[in-house]
Amino acid sequence: MTSVDTDGHEGVVVIGIDRPERRNAINSATAQHLHDELIAFDADPAARVAVLTGDDRAFCAGADLRDLPRLRPSGPLGPTRLQLSKPVIAAIEGWCVAGGVELAAWCDLRVAGRSARFGCLERRWGVPLIDGGTYRLPRIVGLGRALDWILTGREVDATEAERVGFVTRVVADGTARAAAIQLAVAIAASPWTCVEHDRASVYEGLGLELEDGLANEDRHGREVIAAEDFGDGVARFSTHQAARADRDRP
Incomplete structure (x- = not known):
């Protein structure tokens, strides 16, 4: 099925696909669990970033x-037509193929681990992309x-997947989960209203004309500047600049 880990990672939830005997292929029950766990993550005020992972083989x-x-x-694989309000990071080892590519694209x-493999292998069996792959x-x-x-x-290797921009970072095999959690913790520690x-x-601006996109960005930016915690970030910036000036002073 799936598993959830919230221990030891402030603001981060780790959601695991747990069907190793099927290379973490998703059936209806697993899809429902993924959907429910990601909805719960989005609704949890203590959770800021989710890491979605499988195992070392897939x-x-x-x-x-x-x-x-x-x-x-919500998408056959569970969450792929949901639009969450918080970031999700895929930690990929081994096979990430067919709907796995679509889930990762979501x-x-x-x-990704260096030996990870990608591809729309469903092409071979006449199965369509139906979890957002043709859009994302x-x-x-x-x-x-x-x-x-x-x-x-x-089939596409991790080097090519990174080169074309699908993979954000390639790491040593067996370390994708830890690297994704480290990245999630760093994002979760950022001033959250701004994140x-x-x-x-970004997401709302996709497909908008320039004027509408800039207006949308301006609306979000004004909300951040008007937020109660905006002054905290400005104060931290001033402290950082003062410390840097002291370090650079001859």
């Missing part, structure tokens, strides 16, 4: 073709590269 091999997850408004950032993949890697992955169904609004501004 992040996710997509839908379990022997036990297909049912079609649902996440904000992707950290071109926006992450560009139209031409997305069509290459989608139409050929070829939330900047992230929302």
Whole structure:
């Protein structure tokens, strides 16, 4: 099924896909658990960033073709049509293929072990992309590269996935989960009102014309500046600059 770990990582929730016998392929029950756990994460005021992970052999091999997850408004794999208000980071080891690529594309950032493998391998079986891959993949890697992955169904290594921008960071095998948690902790420790609004501004701005996009950014920016905690960040900046000046003084 799935597992949740909230111990020892301030503001971070780790959600694991736990079907190692099926390379973490997702059936209906697992899809429902993913959906419920991510909704709970989004509603939890103490949780700021989620890490979505599998195991050392596979992040996710997509839908379990022997036990297909049912079609649902939130996406067959569970959360892939949800729009959460907080960041999710994919920690990828081993296979991240078919719907696994779509699930990873749904996440904000992707950290991968060096031996991780990607690809729209469902092409070989006539299974369509139906968890947002045709929408998100071109926006992450560009139209031409997305069509290459989608139409050929070829396998892609982590080096290429990083080069084209799908993978955010490549790390040593077996360390993707720890690296993703470290990244999540750093993001969670940032001034949170600003993180939330900047992230929302990016997603809401996709597809807008320039004038509308800038107006949307301005609206979010004004909300951050008007927030009660904005002065705290400015004060920290002033302290940082003063300390730096002292260090640089001859």
